Amino acid sequence: METLFSKIISGEVSSYKVAEDDYCLAFLDINPNTKGHVLCVPKIAVDKFFDLPELTYNQLMSFSRKVALAIRKAIPCRRIGISIIGLEIPHAHVHLIPLQSIEDAYFQKKAQLSEQEMQDTAKAIAVFFEV
Numbered sequence: 001m002e003t004l005f006s007k008i009i010s011g012e013v014s015s016y017k018v019a020e021d022d023y024c025l026a027f028l029d030i031n032p033n034t035k036g037h038v039l040c041v042p043k044i045a046v047d048k049f050f051d052l053p054e055l056t057y058n059q060l061m062s063f064s065r066k067v068a069l070a071i072r073k074a075i076p077c078r079r080i081g082i083s084i085i086g087l088e089i090p091h092a093h094v095h096l097i098p099l100q101s102i103e104d105a106y107f108q109k110k111a112q113l114s115e116q117e118m119q120d121t122a123k124a125i126a127v128f129f130e131v
Contacts, residue, residue, distance in 0.1 A: 005041045005091040016122035019070065019129040024063040026115065026129075027124050036098040038081065041065040047090040052107045052121055064094045070128035071096055075121070081105045104118035 005064035007013040009025050018038055018042065042060045046052050049131040052060065068080040084094055094104035097105055113121070 001045045001047070002092065003045055005093065006045050008044060009041070011067050013090065016118050018122050018125040020065070020069050021059075021063060023059040024094075026063070026067045028118055030118075031091040032097075033095075033107060033109065034077075034098050034100070034104045034111050035113060035117070036071050036110070036125065038067055038071060038096045038125065040067055040094040040096060041049070042092060044090050045090075047086075049084050049086055049092040052092050060092070060094065067068075067125070068096050068111060070125050070130070071098055072125040073128040083107075094101055112122055 004013065007061060008015045017025065018028065019026040021112060024040055024042055026038050026040045027039060040060060040063055042052060042056050044056060046063050072080055075098045077100060079099045081097040081099045081104070083097065086092060103109060
């Protein structure tokens with residue numbers, strides 16, 4: 001199954017990549033709730049999160065933790081929120097959202113970032129990612 005995320009993984013569609021390993025990719029959400037909102041995706045396309053093979057699920061969750069730790073170092077925030085919804089793109093993914101308040105997790109208020117801010121944010125998080 002080809003998805004927007006499959007195209008990002010293959011490089012067919014550009015993204016603001018922040019981290020990658022053999023199994024997963026993390027990139028900035030282009031419609032972020034807050035500055036530093038990252039999507040973590042497995043490199044295999046599976047529609048529903050809990051349909052992921054157990055090994056892939058565990059790899060994605062471990063990878064997401066490492067990305068969250070990098071976000072926490074790069075972006076001032078009270079917490080890193082995690083959300084798994086999966087209705088908008090049929091490719092399992094994890095939202096990691098820097099939070100100042102609960103409202104930041106609601107997917108209603110969106111941050112407006114320039115191209116330069118997106119690039120700088122991706123680089124800032126990438127510096128702290130440890131494989």
